[in-house]
Amino acid sequence: xxxxxxxxxxxxxxxxxxxxxxxxxxxxxxxxxxxxxxxxxxxxxxxxxxxxxxxxxxxxxxxxxxxxxxxxxxxxxxxxxxxxxxxxxxxxxxxxxxxxxxxxxxxxxxxxxxxxxxxxxxxxxxxxxxxxxxxxxxxxxxxxxxxxxxxxxxxxxxxxxxxxxxxxxxxxxxxxxxxxxxxxxxxxxxxxxxxxxxxxxxxxxxxxxxxxxxxxxxxxxxxxxxxxxxxxxxxxxxxxxxxxxxxxxxxxxxxxxxxxxxxxxxxxxxxxxxxxxxxxxxxxxxxxxxxxxxxxxxxxxxx
Amino acid sequence: xxxxxxxxxxxxxxxxxxxxxxxxxxxxxxxxxxxxxxxxxxxxxxxxxxxxxxxxxxxxxxxxxxxxxxxxxxxxxxxxxxxxxxxxxxxxxxxxxxxxxxxxxxxxxxxxxxxxxxxxxxxxxxxxxxxxxxxxxxxxxxxxxxxxxxxxxxxxxxxxxxxxxxxxxxxxxxxxxxxxxxxxxxxxxxxxxxxxxxxxxxxxxxxxxxxxxxxxxxxxxxxxxxxxxxxxxxxxxxxxxxxxxxxxxxxxxxxxxxxxxxxxxxxxxxxxxxxxxxxxxxxxxxxxx
Amino acid sequence: xxxxxxxxxxxxxxxxxxxxxxxxxxxxxxxxxxxxxxxxxxxxxxxxxxxxxxxxxxxxxxxxxxxxxxxxxxxxxxxxxxxxxxxxxxxxxxxxxxxxxxxxxxxxxxxxxxxxxxxxxxxxxxxxxxxxxxxxxxxxxxxxxxxxxxxxxxxxxxxxxxxxxxxxxxxxxxxxxxxxxxxxxxxxxxxxxxxxxxxxxxxxxxxxxxxxxxxxxxxxxxxxxxxxxxxxxxxxxxxxxxxxxxxxxxx
Numbered sequence: 154x155x156x157x158x159x160x161x162x163x164x165x166x167x168x169x170x171x172x173x174x175x176x177x178x179x180x181x182x183x184x185x186x187x188x189x190x191x192x193x194x195x196x197x198x199x200x201x202x203x204x205x206x207x208x209x210x211x212x213x214x215x216x217x218x219x220x221x222x223x224x225x226x227x228x229x230x231x232x233x234x235x236x237x238x239x240x241x242x243x244x245x246x247x248x249x250x251x252x253x254x255x256x257x258x259x260x261x262x263x264x265x266x267x268x269x270x271x272x273x274x275x276x277x278x279x280x281x282x283x284x285x286x287x288x289x290x291x292x293x294x295x296x297x298x299x300x301x302x303x304x305x306x307x308x309x310x311x312x313x314x315x316x317x318x319x320x321x322x323x324x325x326x327x328x329x330x331x332x333x334x335x336x337x338x339x340x341x342x343x344x345x346x347x348x349x350x351x352x353x354x355x356x357x358x359x360x361x362x363x364x365x366x367x368x369x370x371x372x373x374x375x376x377x378x379x380x381x382x383x384x385x386x387x388x389x390x391x392x393x394x395x396x397x398x399x400x401x402x403x404x405x406x407x408x409x410x411x412x413x414x415x416x417x418x419x420x421x422x423x424x425x426x427x428x429x430x431x432x433x434x435x436x437x438x439x440x441x442x443x444x445x446x447x448x449x450x451x452x453x454x455x456x
Numbered sequence: 457x458x459x460x461x462x463x464x465x466x467x468x469x470x471x472x473x474x475x476x477x478x479x480x481x482x483x484x485x486x487x488x489x490x491x492x493x494x495x496x497x498x499x500x501x502x503x504x505x506x507x508x509x510x511x512x513x514x515x516x517x518x519x520x521x522x523x524x525x526x527x528x529x530x531x532x533x534x535x536x537x538x539x540x541x542x543x544x545x546x547x548x549x550x551x552x553x554x555x556x557x558x559x560x561x562x563x564x565x566x567x568x569x570x571x572x573x574x575x576x577x578x579x580x581x582x583x584x585x586x587x588x589x590x591x592x593x594x595x596x597x598x599x600x601x602x603x604x605x606x607x608x609x610x611x612x613x614x615x616x617x618x619x620x621x622x623x624x625x626x627x628x629x630x631x632x633x634x635x636x637x638x639x640x641x642x643x644x645x646x647x648x649x650x651x652x653x654x655x656x657x658x659x660x661x662x663x664x665x666x667x668x669x670x671x672x673x674x675x676x677x678x679x680x681x682x683x684x685x686x687x688x689x690x691x692x693x694x695x696x697x698x699x700x701x702x703x704x705x706x707x708x709x710x711x712x713x714x715x716x717x718x719x720x721x722x723x724x725x726x727x728x729x730x731x732x733x734x735x736x737x738x739x740x741x742x743x744x745x
Numbered sequence: 746x747x748x749x750x751x752x753x754x755x756x757x758x759x760x761x762x763x764x765x766x767x768x769x770x771x772x773x774x775x776x777x778x779x780x781x782x783x784x785x786x787x788x789x790x791x792x793x794x795x796x797x798x799x800x801x802x803x804x805x806x807x808x809x810x811x812x813x814x815x816x817x818x819x820x821x822x823x824x825x826x827x828x829x830x831x832x833x834x835x836x837x838x839x840x841x842x843x844x845x846x847x848x849x850x851x852x853x854x855x856x857x858x859x860x861x862x863x864x865x866x867x868x869x870x871x872x873x874x875x876x877x878x879x880x881x882x883x884x885x886x887x888x889x890x891x892x893x894x895x896x897x898x899x900x901x902x903x904x905x906x907x908x909x910x911x912x913x914x915x916x917x918x919x920x921x922x923x924x925x926x927x928x929x930x931x932x933x934x935x936x937x938x939x940x941x942x943x944x945x946x947x948x949x950x951x952x953x954x955x956x957x958x959x960x961x962x963x964x965x966x967x968x969x970x971x972x973x974x975x976x977x978x979x980x981x982x983x984x985x986x987x988x989x990x991x992x993x994x995x996x
Contacts, residue, residue, distance in 0.1 A: 208555055210562070253732055259554040260491030261690075261735075267493065268683045268728055275724040283719070323851060330848055333837040339819035340797055340829060341903055342853025346818075382679075386566060393559070427570040433563030437556050438542050 156321040159400070160314055167310040174299045186302055188411035190363055193309040194384070195391040195403035197359035200316050201352040203397035204328035207258070211250075211266035212388045214273045215243040215357040217380035219364025221277060224290040224374045232296045236304055236365045243361020244354045246273075251350040267382075274380040281376070289375030296369060305366050312359040316400055319352070328352055383426070387414070390433050396445025406444065461595040463712050469601050471708025472608030473663050477681050478688035478700040479615055480659030486632045486695040487652050489550055490540055490557040494564035495660050495685060496678025502528055502661025503668040503677065504572060510583050510668075517585055517669050518603060521662055528661030532654030539564065540653065565679075572675040582672035604666045611662060616697050628652060632695050680724070687731040748811070750775045750939055751827070751907050756795050756805035758788075758963075765791040767963040768805070773907060773941060778933045780950045780971070781943045783960035784983055789943045790832055792960065793909045796941075797829045798822035810906065823853040826906030830899075830913055834892035838885030842876060842895050843867040845884050849902030857904040864936075870898045874928070890917065901932070907939040908932065914946050922946050926953045951975060959983065 170189075174182060194212060202209050219239030226235045254265050281287055295301075319325045327348040330338030339345050368374055391410050395402030417425045440446065477499060484490045502524050509515045509523070539560050547553040586600035619625035627643045663681070667673070688707055692699025707727060714726040749772040758766040766788045773779055781789050794800035796807065798819035807815045809825045828849075836845050846867035864870045871877045874894050879887060884895060893913050900908055914925045926949050933940050944950040951957060951971040959967040959974060961983040967974045974980055 206551070206555060208558055253736060257735065259551055260485065260489070260558055261686075263555075263558050264491060264493060264683070264686045265731070265735075268686070268731070271680065271683060272724055272728045275722070279719060279722055279725075326848060326851060329840075330837065333839065334835055336799060336819070337831075337835045337837070338848075338852075340799065340823055341849045341899065342820050342823035342856055344818075344820045386562065389559070389562070423570040423574040426566050427574065430563040430565070430567030430570065434539055434560050434567070437559045437563070438539070441556060 156317060159317045163310060163313050163317065167306065170306055171303060174302050179298065182298070182302060184411065184415055186305055187415055188408050189305050189309045190367055191387065191391055191411045191414075192404050192407035193305075193312040193359055193363055194388045195395065195407050196309075196316050196400070197312045197356045198388050199392045199397045199400075199403050200312075200319055201328070201349075201356040202392070203399075204325065205332040205349065205352070207349075208263040208389075209266045209353070209356075210263055210382075210385045210389065211247070211269045211357070212360050213270035213380055213382050213385040214266075215247065215360035216364035216367075216384050217270070217273060217277075217376070218243045218246055219361035219366075220368035220374060220379040221364075222361070223365040223368040224292065227292060227295075227369070232300060232369070233304065236308065236362050239365025239368075240308075240358040240362030243364070244358040246361075247357030248350055248354045251353040255346065255349045255353060267385075270380050270382055270385060274376045277380075278376045289373050292369055292372050292374060295372065301366065301369060305363070308359065308362045308366055313400070313404070315355065315359070319355070320400065324348060324351060386429070386433075390429060390436075393433070393436060393441075393443050396443030398442070399445040402443055402445035459595075461593065462597070463716055464709065465595060465597060465605075466601075467709035467712030468705055469605040469608075469708070470711060471705035472605045472612070473667060474681075474684050474688050474707055475612045475701050475704035476608050476659050476663040476666075478685040478692070478704050479612060479697060480656035480663075481682075481685040482689050482692075482694065482697065482700050483628070483652050483659075484656040485689070487628065488540070488544070488557075488649055489554045490653070491554060491561065491686075492564075492656065493558060493561035493682055494568060495561075495656070496680070496682035497565050497568040498528060498531070498657045498660040498678070499664035499667070499681050500572065500673070500675060500678035501531075501568065502664030503673040504576065504581075504664075505661070506665035506668045507581055507583060507673055510585070517665060518607065521607065521665055524661045524665045525658040529654040529658040531661075532657030533650045535564070535657070536650045536653040541650070544649070569675050569678070576675070578675060580672040580674050582668070585669045598670075600669045604670055607666055608663070611659070612701055615659070616701065619697055683724075684727060687727050687734075690731055690734050749773060749808075750777075750810060751796070752806075752808040753792075753796065754806040754808070756792070756802045756807065758791055758795055758800060759803040764963050766795065766802070769960070769963070769965050771958060771965065771968070773939050775906065775939055776933060776937050777939045777956065778930070778954050779939070779941045780954035780957040781941055781960065782945075782947050782950065782957060786962075787960040787983075788963040789960050790911055791963075793829055793911055793941075793943065796822075796909060797827055820853075823903055824856045826857060826904070827909065828853065828900035828903040828905035828907070829909035830893065830896040830911050832911045832915075834889065834896045836884040836887075836892055836895055836899065838883065840884060841881050842871060842884050842887065842898075843880040845895060846870050846898050846902040849899045850904075853903035853905075864901060864904070867898075867902065870901050873901075873931075874898050890921075897928075897932075901936075901938075905938055907941065910940060910942045910944075912943055912945060914944055914949070917946075922949045926950070929953065 173185060198209065198212055201207065222239035222242050223235045226238060250269065254262060257265065327338065327343045330343055331345050331348060335345055364379065368379065371378065387410065391406045392403045395406030477495065481492060481495050484492050505524050505527060506517050506520055509520050510517050540557060543553055543556045543560065547556060586603055588599050589596050590599050590602060619629060627648065631643060631648060684707065688700055688703040691706060692703030707730065710730055711723050711726060715723050751773040753769060753771040755768045755770060756766055757768055769792060783789055791800065795802045798814065798817060798821060801816050806813060809822065809827060812825060814822055814825060837848065850867060868877065868880065871880050874897060876891065876894055876898060879891065884892065887895060897910065897913060910929065914922050917925060929940060929942060930953055932938055942950060942954065954971060956969060957971045957974050958965055959980050966979045966983060967977045
């Protein structure tokens, strides 16, 4: 699909989705909201991890950082500014961490990013207890449901548009080269370190912005809930089921998963997570390319 | 003087646990490139098994350790057969094996943790065992901590000896250094891999069982240990069993003293800081060959 | 024109206790066609790794076009005009042949836009190599020989000043060897690119290069006119275990 067409399609869907607050009940709207959030998380995760085949489990850390920017800053700045600031903070954090650890690959990188969530969780818990003398924070005077929805919609559209643009750009090509043969790409002039940090940071921005945007839906914020590893887990699962190398795969898959989550998670939390865990295992073992790979297998050129 | 001894000792005791966990992870990753991110969950299982045995059957936890090891060993073989064996067979490269094993481990983490949540709920559980205080040269320790330490060190040394001196242990080391060469001389990976994986889980389970004697247990207790194990392996170098042992004690001491001088909730920050520092300075670990 | 395009001074590479390269000096002038031979394990490929930035030498200096690039990452070497092929072809298997070449043009090639602009696009490069007809096929589907040719094309896409070719003629028949050598000559003659060519098919190489360097056990033992090198007793001795090479060199 040509870049221009893809962007147009995104905008078109966006406009249609923007009308929903006035057409749907609150309950269904919440469902759509959750779906948008997961789609944006999965798409921005795939932006970096798809082409490079890196496995980042840092989504929870970025999301949580964004949530806390809102928790701390909402009283002194407008909602949109907090969302942007959340994204920016997460991006900055990603850039610093990325500079330190992106030279690692595979298992090491993954476990380190996994530990990031724990790390930020404990750091913020400590900070809150010592300096703010509190465990959690209350969000007083949150914005209205429509404002939240539209903001999340805008962030999601921005994430999808960015993903489209990156794919068509030099950065996207560099990432593909890194995923195919990183050393080879280096000998052909790719500054792999810079490319990886750039994509990792970009991906973190959206996760942070989403955290900042969604934080207002919970009136009480505490580290354990916003830094939950489940967010990272869900993101990876969605992207992998859909097919992290494609754009449309994670989006479609997120619709399915957000529905599943909304209906099952609150009622049977443990069984739900158990099943998801088993699902991920089965997926990796039997369909590592995700559902999208079933489609591309048909179309591959045979020589 | 007694106070510093106690502090150092508590660091060493923690280090002992770390050593057992890290050795298990090291075996799995070093041999099969399986970074078992769910390792901590099996530690947790071992803790629950021990708690269960003690509270329902009144079994002495220390004496129960071999049973825990055996049970986790068998579980490990089953888990390997079901979840990891296929990866080695179908993956096109080592990097893909690593990536897929990681994802499978990630899924296992949620699976195991929530099984336990389902069965026993989220409440903390625990029991008392050997809580009398013992005095050694001016420092006072609860007896259970000493027992844990002793057992952990004994288990680690036993494993090291096993790797060094038995035929099987040598096969494992050979395999880690040169997979093709080892296969050429007749070492069978189809047997070796599940057994080593099982051994890794057995070690994790024993660590968990030991921990249950000292601390309260919960389904989420395992995660931090996985990370600590990784830090230890990084410190000590992949593939180096001695490195894991030394690295574990170093980490334990750093944490104990660091926590005392800063704050207990900064423990994670400290350990993580150690990890990043080592990775930046010596990416292959302090002891890597 | 005494200024060397690429200058390696006392380059050594150690892996733990193993010495792969031991104090190798080499100067390459612009447009020079230099052959590099030596028995297996002599360190030729390791030398290429050092020259392209893939390996950081344990000691020594690497200067390209007047700039000291020692210890810089590979993409800096590529930006200064060093392009290479690998002994086992490393092409991006899932991309088409044309996309592979375009990749190089997009990165290193773009940084060197002002160099000789004989080749502006992937089609021209592939045409030059006789690969135009496989342009849209996935690189992974090509035969190994064609993948080697493609690698040369990719390296040319980086618009190099100097091209490092690592055994690109491996497994070719005699007429194919000649064609390959002619191609390499054309790269130098028509594009003005300096070439260092590692090859085991020593006779063909000696017939086409104007200078040859010989590596043995990590050291350079000869460097000069092919005919003189072929008679050099140190070279003959180094190859003594290798059947027929001495005769082939003298032929």
